[in-house]
Amino acid sequence: MGVRHRLTRLSGSCLAFAVLLTLPVGCGVASARAGATWSAPPSARSATPSAAASTLAGRTVGVSGQLSLGPVAGKVIVIDPGHNGGNVKQPRLMASPVPMGTGDKACDTTGTETNGGYQEAAFTFDVSTRLAALLRAAGAKVIMTRDDDNGVGPCVDQRAAIGNDNHADVAISIHGDGAPTRDHGFHVLEPARVGAPSNAIITQSHRLATLIRDNYRARTGIPPANYIGKDGINTRGDMGGLNLSVVPKVMVECGNMRNAGDAAMMTNATDRQRMAEGFAAGLAAYLTPAG
Numbered sequence: 001m002g003v004r005h006r007l008t009r010l011s012g013s014c015l016a017f018a019v020l021l022t023l024p025v026g027c028g029v030a031s032a033r034a035g036a037t038w039s040a041p042p043s044a045r046s047a048t049p050s051a052a053a054s055t056l057a058g059r060t061v062g063v064s065g066q067l068s069l070g071p072v073a074g075k076v077i078v079i080d081p082g083h084n085g086g087n088v089k090q091p092r093l094m095a096s097p098v099p100m101g102t103g104d105k106a107c108d109t110t111g112t113e114t115n116g117g118y119q120e121a122a123f124t125f126d127v128s129t130r131l132a133a134l135l136r137a138a139g140a141k142v143i144m145t146r147d148d149d150n151g152v153g154p155c156v157d158q159r160a161a162i163g164n165d166n167h168a169d170v171a172i173s174i175h176g177d178g179a180p181t182r183d184h185g186f187h188v189l190e191p192a193r194v195g196a197p198s199n200a201i202i203t204q205s206h207r208l209a210t211l212i213r214d215n216y217r218a219r220t221g222i223p224p225a226n227y228i229g230k231d232g233i234n235t236r237g238d239m240g241g242l243n244l245s246v247v248p249k250v251m252v253e254c255g256n257m258r259n260a261g262d263a264a265m266m267t268n269a270t271d272r273q274r275m276a277e278g279f280a281a282g283l284a285a286y287l288t289p290a291g
């Protein structure tokens with residue numbers, strides 16, 4: 001349909017020096033929830049998480065102090081930061097149909113934002129950049145589907161193709177949701193068996209989804225979504241970026257950007273670092289040899 005896919009640049013730097021690298025990370029995240037509302041963990045509200053944690057009546061989520069990423073060394077990992085900062089300027093391109101595995105779908109959308117105006121595209125790029133730094137430092141070859149937040153695209157089919165063409169060992173797409181304000185929490189989208197190319201990676205992607213969920217929850221203290229999926233897992237057959245992938249892949253909605261508690265964390269750099277650490281730990285767990 002004459003759609004132009006603009007890729008600003010692909011990167012693939014590899015710092016293959018570490019077999020086992022441990023990094024110190026934050027600790028002591030607590031979360032509290034009460035019905036449809038919840039309080040952001042203390043890192044989003046206070047510079048002294050441990051002090052704030054003791055004042056919260058909610059459950060405390062254990063966050064380990066070490067991040068062991070040895071298993072990612074030498075692996076090809078594709079990180080897909082959802083949307084792009086320039087998408088808003090190209091509505092016709094965004095609406096242009098592209099293949100999505102079971103038909104056609106719009107190229108992409110502009111993404112959502114917090115009520116304070118923090119764009120999903122900026123959020124996903126920040127978390128992805130943090131994740132890439134962690135993985136590269138541990139010796140992974142990381143490829144991002146976009147290298148800045150000022151461009152347009154790529155379309156969702158191309159985001160899947162980047163993982164496929166690079167024969168990624170694993171791929172992860174990072175997003176923030178735009179649900180009603182009372183909804184909160186994160187969820188991991190995994191591909192459904194819908195007769196698309198992803199049929200080849202259904203089982204691996206489910207294992208990946210489970211490990212990403214567990215490590216993200218442990219590192220951030222964010223609870224699984226209270227409005228969609230089951231215990232943080234959402235199986236979807238309508239996502240082109242998943243349907244077209246032939247390498248193990250999941251998509252993560254890190255939180256609901258329209259919810260005050262989630263937004264407090266998503267706009268907080270310390271929490272975004274913890275999100276990246278959760279993803280890194282989940283990817284390392286996935287890439288750990290069996291047995």
Ligand SMILES: [Zn+2]
Nearest residue numbers: 082111175176
């Ligand atoms: Zn999104």
